[in-house]
Amino acid sequence: MESVDAALLSLPEDITLQSVHPTPTSVLAHIACQRKSAACPQCQQPSIRVHGYYTRTVADLPCAGRRVVFQLRVRKFVCSLPTCPQQVFTERLPELVDSYARMTTRLTAMLEALGLAAGGEQGARLAQRCGIQTSSSTLLRRLLCLAAVPLPPVRVLGVDDWSGKKGQRYGTILVDLEQRKIIDLLPDRTSATFAAWLRLHPEIEIISRDRGTDYAAAAREAAPQARQIADRFHLVRNVADILLPCLARCRAELCASARREAPEPEPSPPDQPRSLPHPDTWRQHAPAQVERKYQARQAEREEVFAQMATLRAAQVPLAEIGKRLGKSDHTVRLWLKRGSAPVHRRRRKRHSIFDPYADDVLERWQAGVHDGPQLFAEIRAQGFSGSVSVVQRFLQTLRTRRRPLSDLAPPSPAEQLSARAALWLFIREPTTLTDREQATLEAIRQASVTADTAYGLVQGFLTMVRQREGERLDAWIEAAQTSQIPELQRLVLGILRDREAVQAGLTEEYSNGPVEAQVQKLKVVKRAMFGRAKLPLLKQRLLHTV
Numbered sequence: 001m002e003s004v005d006a007a008l009l010s011l012p013e014d015i016t017l018q019s020v021h022p023t024p025t026s027v028l029a030h031i032a033c034q035r036k037s038a039a040c041p042q043c044q045q046p047s048i049r050v051h052g053y054y055t056r057t058v059a060d061l062p063c064a065g066r067r068v069v070f071q072l073r074v075r076k077f078v079c080s081l082p083t084c085p086q087q088v089f090t091e092r093l094p095e096l097v098d099s100y101a102r103m104t105t106r107l108t109a110m111l112e113a114l115g116l117a118a119g120g121e122q123g124a125r126l127a128q129r130c131g132i133q134t135s136s137s138t139l140l141r142r143l144l145c146l147a148a149v150p151l152p153p154v155r156v157l158g159v160d161d162w163s164g165k166k167g168q169r170y171g172t173i174l175v176d177l178e179q180r181k182i183i184d185l186l187p188d189r190t191s192a193t194f195a196a197w198l199r200l201h202p203e204i205e206i207i208s209r210d211r212g213t214d215y216a217a218a219a220r221e222a223a224p225q226a227r228q229i230a231d232r233f234h235l236v237r238n239v240a241d242i243l244l245p246c247l248a249r250c251r252a253e254l255c256a257s258a259r260r261e262a263p264e265p266e267p268s269p270p271d272q273p274r275s276l277p278h279p280d281t282w283r284q285h286a287p288a289q290v291e292r293k294y295q296a297r298q299a300e301r302e303e304v305f306a307q308m309a310t311l312r313a314a315q316v317p318l319a320e321i322g323k324r325l326g327k328s329d330h331t332v333r334l335w336l337k338r339g340s341a342p343v344h345r346r347r348r349k350r351h352s353i354f355d356p357y358a359d360d361v362l363e364r365w366q367a368g369v370h371d372g373p374q375l376f377a378e379i380r381a382q383g384f385s386g387s388v389s390v391v392q393r394f395l396q397t398l399r400t401r402r403r404p405l406s407d408l409a410p411p412s413p414a415e416q417l418s419a420r421a422a423l424w425l426f427i428r429e430p431t432t433l434t435d436r437e438q439a440t441l442e443a444i445r446q447a448s449v450t451a452d453t454a455y456g457l458v459q460g461f462l463t464m465v466r467q468r469e470g471e472r473l474d475a476w477i478e479a480a481q482t483s484q485i486p487e488l489q490r491l492v493l494g495i496l497r498d499r500e501a502v503q504a505g506l507t508e509e510y511s512n513g514p515v516e517a518q519v520q521k522l523k524v525v526k527r528a529m530f531g532r533a534k535l536p537l538l539k540q541r542l543l544h545t546v
Contacts, residue, residue, distance in 0.1 A: 008063065012095040018073075027066050032073035038091035040077075043084040051076040051088050058096075059103040061110060062131030070104070072097070107132070112146065115139035116544055119529050140537060149543045151183055152176075156206040157226075158515035159215050161189040162522055164535075171535065173522060175515045177208060182518050185539045191218040198222035208510050209501075210234045216498065230498060230505035231512035232465050238491060239458055240427055246454055246487040247426070248419040253448040276366060276398070279358035284393040298343065305341035312336055353386050354394055361391070365398060422451075426458055429466075453483050470506035473499075 011017060014035045021028040037046040053075055060068040075091050090099075097104050103111075111134060114123040120136035127134045158175040172186035172194060186193050195218035198204065208229040209215045219228050277283075304325055311321045322332045335341060354361075357379040364375060372395050376388040425433065425441045433441065445452040457480050464472055477495065480488045495502050505511070525541055526533040 009060070009068070012093075015093070015096060022066070025066055027063055027068045028071065029068065030071045030073070033075070033091060033093060035091070038075070038077050038089075040079045040081070040084060040086055040089050041092065042086035042089070043079065043081050045079065045081045045084070047077040047080045047089075049078040049080065051078045056097070058101070059107055059133075061104070061107050065131045067131065067133065070097075108142065111139055112142050112544075115143045116541055119525075119541070120532055121530060122528070140532065143537060143540045143544075146540055146544055151201075152179075153203045154183060154201055155203065156208070156510055157201075157204050158208045158510075158512055159194065160210060160512055160515045160519060161212075162519050173515065173519055175518050177206075177510055177514055180514045180518075181545070182522075182542050185522075185535060185542065187535055189214065191215070191221075194218040195222035198226075206508070206510060208505075208512050208515070210512060211238060211494075211498065216501065227504060228501040229508050229510055230501040232505050233512065233516075235502065235505060236427065236462065236465060238494065239461055240423060242487040242491045243426055243454065243458060244419055244423055246485060247422045247451065250444075250448045250451040250454075251419065253450065254444060276362050279355070279362060282358050282362070282394065283397065284352065284354070284390070294344075298341070301341040305335055308332055308335055352390070353384070354390055357382065357384055358394075361394070365395075370395075370399075426455055427462060429462075430459075450485060454485055454488065457483060457485075457488055464506050468507055468509070470503045473503050473506060 009017065009029060011031060015031055015033050018030040018032055020030075037048045039046050053073060056070075056072040056074055058070040058072050060070055062068055072093075074093075076088055077091060078088055079086055092099065094105070098108075101108070110132070111123075111127065114127050114132075117123070118126050120140045123139045124134055124136040127139075154176050156177040158177045160173055160175075161170050162173050163170055170189045172189045173182060174184045174186070174197070175181065176183050184197065186197060191214040194215055198218060199222045202223070202225070204223055204226045206229060207215075207219050207223065207226045208231060209219070210231050211234045216228060219226060304327070307325060308321055308327075311324065312318075316324075318329050318332045318336075321327075322329050325332070327335075360379060360382070361375055364378065369375060372392045373388060375395070376384075376391045379391070422441075422444060425437055425444070430438070441455075445455055457476070460472075460476055460479070464470065464476065473495075477492050480492045483489075522538070522542060526538060529538070529541075
């Protein structure tokens with residue numbers, strides 16, 4: 001029986017199980033080491049002379065949901081070397097428990113794994129479910145005691161910043177792009193900190209970064225042997241940033257072209273005077289969310305009535321119909337007698353704080369004052385305590401009564417165009433556009449010479465990015481400089497200041513994509529730590545992967 005218990009407890013060699021005392025919640029095991037000798041920790045000389053004994057209480061991994069506690073009988077030996085300063089020493093059992101430890105090495109490893117995977121509070125709750133009694137502070141303390149991860153030689157480095165507190169505190173994340181793993185976190189994103197780290201790693205050959213100047217300056221200063229690569233995503237982002245004001249400027253050309261092509265509008269008949277509501281019955285316009293909820297409830301009632309009619313046509317009794325649909329017999333009989341689902345609209349006008357000022361507002365509206373904020377200011381001076389949105393909801397019912405302007409031509413694509421919407425038409429691949437998007441893009445290019453020129457240059461640059469054709473960069477720069485488009489010329493100036501890195505980014509396979517993925521991982525871990533995400537602890541969790 002003892003051999004079975006020893007096998008279940010997986011004790012190391014030379015450690016025997018003397019007795020087991022199980023309870024409903026725990027297992028107490030008495031164990032002892034049977035080695036004939038022990039080595040002195042100072043002089044490493046073996047000794048067989050036993051000086052005495054003492055007992056250590058050590059916690060171990062749970063067994064079948066019950067806590068396991070070892071009563072370890074430890075021997076003290078007398079050193080066999082007379083000149084050794086350690087005259088009496090305790091036998092060491094590193095395969096089971098460390099010196100002065102209150103838990104076995106395998107339990108310590110399990111707590112470290114729980115802390116790395118789940119953090120402090122969540123790790124403690126998970127440990128409790130596994131039968132391990134611990135606290136969040138213990139888990140975090142174990143994580144901070146982990147030894148530093150040895151950093152292997154890095155050939156291809158990816159660098160980017162991350163936010164500790166957005167707008168106030170930033171750090172730097174360093175990623176091995178060949179291994180696709182985080183190798184270090186720096187406390188800030190300054191050029192001096194990054195340069196100091198680079199001087200400790202002269203083996204770096206390639207550095208992938210964004211278009212920021214701090215990391216570029218640090219790499220030129222501290223790692224002149226490394227080839228810098230500008231990230232392709234940030235290059236596309238630079239193109240989008242300069243294209244947005246360019247398209248906003250082109251909108252004037254588009255509108256002028258649309259006005260030239262639009263037919264002359266026919267004179268419209270004079271407006272007919274419209275009747276205004278009576279102040280006592282004037283209701284405010286229902287908000288959009290209220291109207292959506294009503295439409296959803298009305299659609300549900302219509303569907304329930306359709307089911308009632310279907311079941312009644314099948315000669316199903318009224319009681320059974322009500323039971324199926326969750327309605328009373330009276331409701332089923334009333335709906336079927338009516339022949340339709342009821343429409344629950346409020347019949348009586350609800351009292352509002354706007355009512356005392358309705359006469360004045362209607363009078364001013366009749367006089368031609370249709371501006372909501374102006375009317376709000378006038379009645380606010382009279383003592384109105386509501387908000388401008390209340391006034392706007394009442395005025396909305398007057399505006400919906402206006403005559404539809406059917407004599408105007410339909411809006412042109414230029415009038416409906418926004419620079420941000422057109423931006424995506426310009427930077428996406430032409431094969432991914434729908435027929436409607438392609439028609440809109442073609443109309444923009446035909447109406448504006450500037451937009452047509454910018455589209456050709458932007459697509460040429462994006463083709464270099466997608467197909468990594470960096471050898472075409474010189475020809476593209478020359479074409480952009482001769483285009484006479486100020487935004488593209490500013491982009492060229494930025495590229496020329498970082499030309500080698502940009503050309504490498506358009507040629508090499510490396511990019512900051514894996515770095516951005518690790519930044520997202522950092523954010524997930526940081527947010528799951530509930531405020532306990534200071535740099536030392538965050539660094540331990542990210543560098544020691546489970």
